[in-house]
Structure formats: C-alpha cells, structure tokens
Amino acid sequence: MPARKGTAARPRDPVPGLVDSLLKGDKRAAGKLISLIEDDEPEATEAVARIHPHTGRAHVVGFTGPPGVGKSSLINRLVRTLRGRERKVGVVAVDPTSPYTGGAVLGDRIRMADTGVDPGVFIRSMATRGHAGGLALATFDAVRVLDALGMDLVLVETVGAGQSEVEIATRAHSTVVVEMPMTGDAVQTMKAGILEIGDVYVVNKVDLGNADVLVANLKFQLEARDGWTPPIIRTAAIEGRGIDELADALMRHAAFLDETGLRKKREIARARLEILENAQRLLAREVEAGSASGRDFERMAEDVASRRLDPNAAARKLLPTSSRKSS
Amino acid sequence: MEVIYTGLRQTPEDIVEAAIQEDVDAIGLSCLSGAHMTLFPEVVKLLKKRKSGDILVAGGGIIPEEDIPKLKKAGIKVVFGPGTPLREIVAFFETAGEGA
Ligand SMILES: Nc1nc2c(ncn2[C@@H]2O[C@H](COP(=O)(O)OP(=O)(O)OP(=O)(O)O)[C@@H](O)[C@H]2O)c(=O)[nH]1
Ligand SMILES: [Mg+2]
Numbered sequence: 185m186p187a188r189k190g191t192a193a194r195p196r197d198p199v200p201g202l203v204d205s206l207l208k209g210d211k212r213a214a215g216k217l218i219s220l221i222e223d224d225e226p227e228a229t230e231a232v233a234r235i236h237p238h239t240g241r242a243h244v245v246g247f248t249g250p251p252g253v254g255k256s257s258l259i260n261r262l263v264r265t266l267r268g269r270e271r272k273v274g275v276v277a278v279d280p281t282s283p284y285t286g287g288a289v290l291g292d293r294i295r296m297a298d299t300g301v302d303p304g305v306f307i308r309s310m311a312t313r314g315h316a317g318g319l320a321l322a323t324f325d326a327v328r329v330l331d332a333l334g335m336d337l338v339l340v341e342t343v344g345a346g347q348s349e350v351e352i353a354t355r356a357h358s359t360v361v362v363e364m365p366m367t368g369d370a371v372q373t374m375k376a377g378i379l380e381i382g383d384v385y386v387v388n389k390v391d392l393g394n395a396d397v398l399v400a401n402l403k404f405q406l407e408a409r410d411g412w413t414p415p416i417i418r419t420a421a422i423e424g425r426g427i428d429e430l431a432d433a434l435m436r437h438a439a440f441l442d443e444t445g446l447r448k449k450r451e452i453a454r455a456r457l458e459i460l461e462n463a464q465r466l467l468a469r470e471v472e473a474g475s476a477s478g479r480d481f482e483r484m485a486e487d488v489a490s491r492r493l494d495p496n497a498a499a500r501k502l503l504p505t506s507s508r509k510s511s
Numbered sequence: 512m513e514v515i516y517t518g519l520r521q522t523p524e525d526i527v528e529a530a531i532q533e534d535v536d537a538i539g540l541s542c543l544s545g546a547h548m549t550l551f552p553e554v555v556k557l558l559k560k561r562k563s564g565d566i567l568v569a570g571g572g573i574i575p576e577e578d579i580p581k582l583k584k585a586g587i588k589v590v591f592g593p594g595t596p597l598r599e600i601v602a603f604f605e606t607a608g609e610g611a
Contacts, residue, residue, distance in 0.1 A: 211562060212562060215531050215533065215534035301522075307529075308532055308533060309513075309515055309533060312514050317515040
C-alpha cells in the first residue's frame, strides 16, 4: 500500500536531468515529474516548458460518467486490448480528495492492476487537492509527461461531477461517456449536456440486463457533430465483453480526426484554454499576500467593497497597460 | 497524505512498479501467508535495483517477534505486529514523511 505525501518530503531532483531521463523512457523520472506538477511546485513550470516541445504524439482519450459506472474497470480491460495491438498506454486517474481530511485513498489502481510490470503501461492516480491553476490544467500537464514518455495513447479518468466532463471534452482528442442501464423501477436519467460532449458512448454493465432501453434512448437523441456520429458500444467490463469494439471505435475516431483536420482544431481549442488558465494562475500568484502588488490588490479589494471602485475597473488595473481599455 | 491501495496478492515486481509510477514516499506491505521473509526483502532489493532505494518500506501482518530484527537488517524500516495501535502507525508515517 504505497503512500504519497502532498509535500516535498524527499529531495527533488533537478528538472533538466529528469526531463532528459523522461525522454529516454525512464518511468522513475516520469513519476517524479508528475509529482512536481501534482504538488504545484515552482519547478513544474520549467518542467512543462521543457517537456512541451516533445509532446503531441499521443492520442488522448477522456473517460467520464457517474461514480461506479465502471470507468476504471473499462480502462483496465482497454489497456490490455490496446497492448495486444502493440500500443503503449498511459493512464491518469483523477480521484476526489476527501474534503474533510485533505487525504485520499486512491482506489482506482486496484481495478487497473492487471497489467502489473508491463513496460508499455504507465498508470498514475492523481488527487484533486488544491490546484491554483485548476485541476484540469494539472491533469493534462501529467498527460504531457506520459506523452513525452512515449505512450501512444493516454487514457484519462475523471469523476463525472460538476463541470469536469466539459473540461475533459475540450481537452481530450476523444471523449468517452460511460453510462449504465437502470434496474428495477428506477428512472433512467442522464446529466444535462452529456449528449453534446461524447465522441463515443459506452453502455456498460449490459450483463445486468435492461440495456436496450438506454441504447435506444441514446440512439434517438444523439446527433452527428462535425460529420461524426458517435457510436454506442455495449460493454460488460467485468467479463471483458465489448472492449474490442470500444478499441475499434476509438481508432476510427482518431483516424477521423486526422482525415478531417479536426485534431488540429481541437489542439488549438485546448491551447486557448491553457493560455488563459496560465494567465489566471500568473495573476493570482502576482497578487499573493506579501508582495507589493499584493498590497495594491488588498487596497483595491477594500475600494471595491466600499464602492469607491468597481470590480471591472480594478481588474483592468491588474493587466498590462496595453490591454487596459474598458470592456 | 494520500494512500494508493493496490489490492491483494501483488507480486514484489507489481508493488515496486506501482510505487515508481505513483512516485510514493513509502510502501506499506502486509503479509499474512508467512512468506514475509522472502517477499519483504525482495521489495527492498527491487527498489534498489530501480534506483529507488530512497522509498521507505514498512511491513505488517502476522510476523513472529524473532523475524523482526532480520527484516530490519534487510532494509525494512519498521515492522508493525498484530495489535499495533492505529495511532502508532499513523504517527510513524507522519514523522517519516517529514524526516526522510
Ligand atoms: N455487473 C457488472 N459490474 C461491473 C461492470 N463493470 C464494473 N462493474 C462493477 O462496478 C463497480 C464500480 O466499478 P469501477 O470500475 O470502480 O467504476 P468507476 O466508474 O471507475 O467508479 P469511480 O471511479 O468510483 O467513479 C465495481 O464493483 C465493478 O466490479 C460490468 O460490466 N458489469
Ligand atoms: Mg474509477
């Protein structure tokens, strides 16, 4: 039962050496670099800057769906199938940190442990604790590390709560939405917006029956987007049923993105997001308590609270002079 | 603190691989089968081989008193026998994280 502390308990290795090792395929270096990113250490900025030019090869697949629907089980099976097709596979699993203790038991790994010591597999769990720049940013920086490590595909599992689905869909190349049939009298409900974000829909746990209604429902509601009609795949992750079809669907979507030039479009959409997020993070750091601009920031906050200044005017004062025109 | 639970019946190779990918500070091993004298030192040996000897290894489970010194000599930092108060184990990992 390995344990990881959120603080720099062990001495950190210098970033340039770690990145060199990463590019040679060293898993230990990959693990350490992801820790820098996860802990939001100052070195993470340098690490990402050095890694970024060596990325762009991996196909990134996001998985989303309600808790317990079988995302980890599916990924475990899919990793094995993709390995059978000679693809190297990285996995980043995001687990919610307990809001009460600040700790977490990251259990996704249990259902992914089948692939053990296979050198073509790298699985990393990430906790959701305190990310100044947003969780999605840190998660996809970890994806960068696995991309640079030489993984052909990187699968990202997140909790299907809040806005995380949309966050994934705008960053991944392919988004897989996982649902499962309801049993008994329960009414099948789907989260609003879920029909717009998936490139592939999975109906898992078909072994429990009742899948036809959900599949028909999805088929009726799903529409083609940008010339792609999302396929609906029936799976039973515990038995390994439907996994080949899922792998095929993902390969088809990857080819579709290349043929249509949509891959590039998605990369640019993600870049836009990431630039804005980084700008926000830089601004937040700039006005941290203690610094000169931090004191100005405090003064502005008081001015806004006492109605001497409005929030938009205050925000403009934070930006470089060239962009201070009113908006 | 985060704990990554890898599940039951993992081989020493699996455990070391998971520890490296997750970049952990410590590994807690539990063994009830009596094979601890081979399994625990094997984990320490594999860690060293992977240049990861800085990861702390702790053991627990059904371990006879007389085995403990031998395990410590093999690089197991601490061994918690049956009935060790949970508080003691938590305290160990908390201070280990800071001191290492
Ligand atoms: N009957 C049946 N059970 C399944 C299937 N797939 C997964 N399960 C079970 O559903 C439970 C949850 O599976 P996970 O893979 O952990 O689900 P998850 O979506 O990753 O869950 P969270 O990470 O907690 O959101 C486990 O007990 C699995 O064994 C399936 O195809 N059929
Ligand atoms: Mg899971």
